[in-house]
Amino acid sequence: xxxxxxxxxxxxxxxxxxxxLTTLVWTPWPVEDMSGGRLAGPSWAHxxxxxxxxxxxxxxxxxGARIALMVGLGATLVGGLIGTVAGVLAxxxxxxxxxxxxxxxxxxIAFPTxxxxxxxxxxxxxxxxxxxxxxxxxxxxxxxxxxxxVVSKRVLAQDYVTAARxxxxxxxxxxxxHVLPNIxxxxxxxxxxxxxxxxxxxxxxxxxxxxxxxxxxxWGQLLQQAQATVYTAPLGVLVPGGxxxxxxxxxxxxxxxxRDLLDDSAExxx
Amino acid sequence: MxxxxxxxxxVLALSLVVAGLVLFVLLRLLPGDPAAALLSVGADEAQxxxxxxxxxxxxxxxxxxxxxxxxxxxxxxxxxxxSGSPVLPEIAKRLAVTVPLTLAAFLLALxxxxxxxxxxxxxxNRWTGAALSGLSQLGxxxxxFWIGILLVWIVAVEWRLLPASGFPAKGxxxxxxxxxxxVLPVVTIALVMGASLLRYVRSATLDVLGADYLRxxxxxxxxxxxxxxxxGLRNGAAPVISILGIxxxxxxxxxxxxxxxxxxxxxxxxxxLGIQQRDYPSVQGVLLVSTLLVLLIGFLADILQxxxxxxxxxxxxxxxx
Numbered sequence: 001x002x003x004x005x006x007x008x009x010x011x012x013x014x015x016x017x018x019x020x021l022t023t024l025v026w027t028p029w030p031v032e033d034m035s036g037g038r039l040a041g042p043s044w045a046h047x048x049x050x051x052x053x054x055x056x057x058x059x060x061x062x063x064g065a066r067i068a069l070m071v072g073l074g075a076t077l078v079g080g081l082i083g084t085v086a087g088v089l090a091x092x093x094x095x096x097x098x099x100x101x102x103x104x105x106x107x108x109i110a111f112p113t114x115x116x117x118x119x120x121x122x123x124x125x126x127x128x129x130x131x132x133x134x135x136x137x138x139x140x141x142x143x144x145x146x147x148x149x150v151v152s153k154r155v156l157a158q159d160y161v162t163a164a165r166x167x168x169x170x171x172x173x174x175x176x177x178h179v180l181p182n183i184x185x186x187x188x189x190x191x192x193x194x195x196x197x198x199x200x201x202x203x204x205x206x207x208x209x210x211x212x213x214x215x216x217x218x219w220g221q222l223l224q225q226a227q228a229t230v231y232t233a234p235l236g237v238l239v240p241g242g243x244x245x246x247x248x249x250x251x252x253x254x255x256x257x258x259r260d261l262l263d264d265s266a267e268x269x270x
Numbered sequence: 271m272x273x274x275x276x277x278x279x280x281v282l283a284l285s286l287v288v289a290g291l292v293l294f295v296l297l298r299l300l301p302g303d304p305a306a307a308l309l310s311v312g313a314d315e316a317q318x319x320x321x322x323x324x325x326x327x328x329x330x331x332x333x334x335x336x337x338x339x340x341x342x343x344x345x346x347x348x349x350x351x352x353s354g355s356p357v358l359p360e361i362a363k364r365l366a367v368t369v370p371l372t373l374a375a376f377l378l379a380l381x382x383x384x385x386x387x388x389x390x391x392x393x394x395n396r397w398t399g400a401a402l403s404g405l406s407q408l409g410x411x412x413x414x415f416w417i418g419i420l421l422v423w424i425v426a427v428e429w430r431l432l433p434a435s436g437f438p439a440k441g442x443x444x445x446x447x448x449x450x451x452x453v454l455p456v457v458t459i460a461l462v463m464g465a466s467l468l469r470y471v472r473s474a475t476l477d478v479l480g481a482d483y484l485r486x487x488x489x490x491x492x493x494x495x496x497x498x499x500x501x502g503l504r505n506g507a508a509p510v511i512s513i514l515g516i517x518x519x520x521x522x523x524x525x526x527x528x529x530x531x532x533x534x535x536x537x538x539x540x541x542x543l544g545i546q547q548r549d550y551p552s553v554q555g556v557l558l559v560s561t562l563l564v565l566l567i568g569f570l571a572d573i574l575q576x577x578x579x580x581x582x583x584x585x586x587x588x589x590x591x
Contacts, residue, residue: 103281103285104288106568107285107288107289107564107565109516114526114527115526115541115560118526118541118542118545119296119545119557121545122545122548122553196411200411200413203413203415204413204414204415204527207413207415207527207530208526208527208530208542209546210545220413220415223415223416223419227419227422227531230419230422230423230427231423231427231428234423237416237419237420237423241413241416241419241420244413244416245408245411245412245413245416248410248411248412248413249407249408249411252407252410252411
């Protein structure tokens with residue numbers, strides 16, 4: 001069962017990437033093309049119908065895949081980098097400093113990703129793809145940092161680290177040769193799960209109007225526009241939402257599969 | 271327990287102070303002068319100076335901090351730049367929407383997740399367990415606002431059972447209308463929250479099912495459900511409670527999206543509006559109040575955990591996981 005969902009996840013994720021890359025060179029209709037008639041139902045010309053300006057829905061949903069993946073991957077990269085560095089440093093910290101860092105991380109984590117992201121967007125002058133990536137990434141880094149702190153403390157307490165210290169290994173060497181390789185599996189699984197959450201966070205931000213500005217047809221934005229016309233054109237809500245759910249499911253399946261493959265420490269999973 | 275209570279209260283007070291300071295610094299780090307929100311394009315020097323004096327951004331940073339702390343001590347969160355009305359009563363009005371919404375959703379989610387989570391663990395190898403796990407997987411992948419939109423479409427637009435959005439202007443003075451307005455938002459949040467809680471309840475129950483004391487209880491003659499209720503529930507509850515605290519806090523603040531779907535005048539929509547209008551006092555006020563609530567919930571969760579599981583009381587050094 002697990003293996004099946006893992007493969008299904010990989011196939012769907014691959015498909016999403018393929019669609020996203022395709023939109024760089026080709027979409028069924030140009031995005032600005034408004035010849036389709038307002039809120040038309042599905043037809044051979046427009047498989048998923050058109051939006052209220054007569055633009056092809058399928059083309060917009062395809063572009064949405066690109067934005068979801070870009071922001072998701074970008075945010076995971078930002079959050080992973082900052083979180084790992086901060087977490088490893090906190091792992092080295094001693095009593096007082098360590099307590100303070102742990103408490104600070106706990107408070108940060110109590111705030112939902114979305115709220116922190118809203119603040120970052122508020123702090124920058126205009127909302128853009130970059131602010132969305134930065135915002136979600138920063139919010140994610142606290143979660144990653146807490147995990148990395150706990151796992152690297154566990155590694156640092158091992159006898160082989162003490163042995164390495166006795167041999168005169170500096171902290172950088174210990175981080176590079178012992179801590180990072182040992183936390184990598186757990187970290188990778190956590191990042192995969194966060195990737196899925198980042199995709200949802202991006203959609204939520206752009207649903208609130210705090211995501212990438214209009215020419216970028218993000219799924220959240222499509223849903224926000226289609227909400228008012230759901231009675232006459234339900235496809236406008238069903239198609240982007242369905243695509244979003246499928247992508248996040250695929251990512252979660254892959255994350256679960258990775259966990260089975262790589263991570264044998266079952267207790268560290270969040 | 272008393273010592274822990276004292277220590278934890280001290281931590282709560284300290285975190286409040288630190289969080290307040292961090293917020294102060296963060297909001298001052300924002301680019302631009304908050305006074306700019308008061309001015310129109312092309313304001314002259316005198317107008318700028320007047321606006322800065324009104325906002326207080328002409329003072330040195332130390333005096334600004336003192337003023338900020340002094341205002342806080344008098345529960346004065348300032349006045350909105352946009353409407354000119356004091357921020358605190360506005361927050362109180364909006365909490366009257368957000369708190370019932372969150373609490374009701376939380377209770378509904380618990381009512382769904384606890385029995386279903388236990389069922390999913392007990393029947394882990396049957397199709398019931400697999401189906402429940404699958405459902406919760408699905409629930410984790412569905413954005414909350416999409417569920418909201420779908421519910422509005424089906425229940426409010428197609429079936430015309432409940433209002434699609436909004437909250438009566440009179441608020442709770444019109445209890446029937448207020449309750450009707452909150453039903454769909456509550457169900458929306460509860461579905462998504464229930465899905466993630468179900469997973470935690472399931473894994474906590476699975477841990478309990480493998481435990482020796484449960485096998486012993488069975489050997490002493492308790493029936494399976496008796497053993498699970500008497501020994502399993504209490505043992506499994508402690509780890510779940512800390513998750514519950516985090517979930518409750520994040521729902522309180524995460525309600526912003528649901529409030530937008532249903533056009534509810536809650537705390538989240540106040541924050542969103544404040545951000546869009548660059549209304550610093552409103553944003554700062556909402557953040558302060560929500561930080562307070564988040565820290566309080568964490569405090570209560572920690573205490574509750576120790577009331578339920580005495581073993582944690584001795585072990586408050588280090589990781590209380």
